[in-house]
Amino acid sequence: MPSPRKLILVHEPEKACLERLIAAGYPSARALEISSYLAQSTDLAPEFDAIAEACRARGLSFAPVMLDDAAGVLAGEDPEAVLVWTLTDGIAYFRGGAAPALARLGGFDTVGADDSLFALCQDKFRSGAVLGALGLPVPQAGLARDGKWLVEPPASAKGWFVKPNRLGAKIGIWPDSRVADLDHALELSRRVFAAYRDDVVVQPYVAGRNVRASFLGLTPRTGVEALGVAFVDSGGDFQTMADSLALYGETGEAAKATGQYAEPDLVPVADSQPAADARIREIASRLMSGLGLRDVFSIDLRVEPDDTVHLIEFEVCPGLPCFDFRAYCRQQWDLTLAEAMAETAASRLAG
Incomplete structure (x- = not known):
């Protein structure tokens, strides 16, 4: 009898990373800053029940698994019935890039790019060299x-x-x-x-407004037409560590409590610069065909008033619970984040 279908979400918690960095000799303040990049694990945890319910409605179960437990959990699962979704990447300070490699070792299908891109995207110098070799407009x-x-x-x-x-x-x-x-x-x-x-x-330095392009393929056949492309207007030229800390995780919750939390505005690029929007979709298509991005990813860019587009970087683990990705799920798919994740998993497991 076939095993029940299941989505396993592998995530690395902020606390585990913080403790590991302090043990490695990082000062507490620096360790806190570094571990804050794992805030999506903190921010998504309160929604695990909602994701589980959305999965049940589509005939599959849901299991969030901490990274340190992933190898043991996967060893007891059926690769024919389980899909692995890695929430956090990392090859240096963070270790999430190990999860898709573990999945491949065990013969499990995954949501997202293959493990080689999990390593590449975390090294900006090397990834920039590859993007340049593909003829993409990266500085x-x-x-x-x-x-x-x-x-x-x-x-x-x-x-x-x-x-x-x-x-x-x-x-x-x-x-x-x-x-x-x-x-x-x-x-x-x-x-x-x-x-x-x-x-x-x-x-x-490249001028222009900051742009985030988000992608979630609800079915394996979803193409670049589903890309959401928006200006991210925060009032500043670029994001600093302090800006990041005020948006996500435990520090973001503290900012909300003190009234210091402010989400940047999201404005569709196509509304004012349709030529730039079209160029960004061409870039995303090239990243999908030439680099291998698929299923779920984001791209950061700068767009000048004359429609010149600069590709800054790509992410294989976009911040799913962040304001911009939630907005994308609502606008593109008319789904909550939990529903969009469950629908994506169900379509993969069905195929």
Whole structure:
């Protein structure tokens, strides 16, 4: 008799990461900042019951599994009946990239890209090189470690933007992450190395508004037409660590309690710049066909007033419980996040 169908969601909790980083010698404040990138595990946990109910309504069960328990849990499951969805990625500070590799080892189908992309997206310098080789409009980059160039950045009349190579995403950490001279960039690399033990990517500064493109394929046949493309207007040129902390997880809850929480505005790009929207969809299509993005992902870009598009990065584990992805599920699919996850899982398990 066939085993009952099941969705297993593998997630790495903030608390487990925080304790591991402190044990590795990180100061508590820095460890808290780093672990905050796992806030989607914290933010989604209160909805596990809703996801389970949405799955039951579609004939499957749901099991959230902490990353450290994943190997043991998967060892007792039937690969023919189980689908694995990895909530958090990571190859350095975080370890979620191990989950799709474990699933592949056990013969389980997964939601999302294969495990090679889980590793690539977490190294901004290497992923930028691959994106450039695919002919995509990603800024060239230099790489610095603790005040020394590993790769010198290209010249830039508008200055440069400095961000960690493996920590989190596109944020600049501090308000002075846009720099006018390369000595300042090297100073930031020393600060990042001292605080987070990471290299920095140094890219020519690109102007424009921030854009988030979100994708969830409710069925395996869903294509780029389902991409949601929106300006993310927060009032600032770029997101800092402080901005990120105020939006998500336990620190985000504290910000809500003190009235300091404010979600950025989401405005469809197609409403004012349809040519840029079309170009972004071309980029997403190229990422799907040439790089292998599928099922669920997000892309961060900058769009200039003349419709010039700059690709900043891609994410294989978009922040599902974040305001922007929830809005995407409502607008594109007319579903809550829990319903959209369950519908996606059911369509994969049925096929």
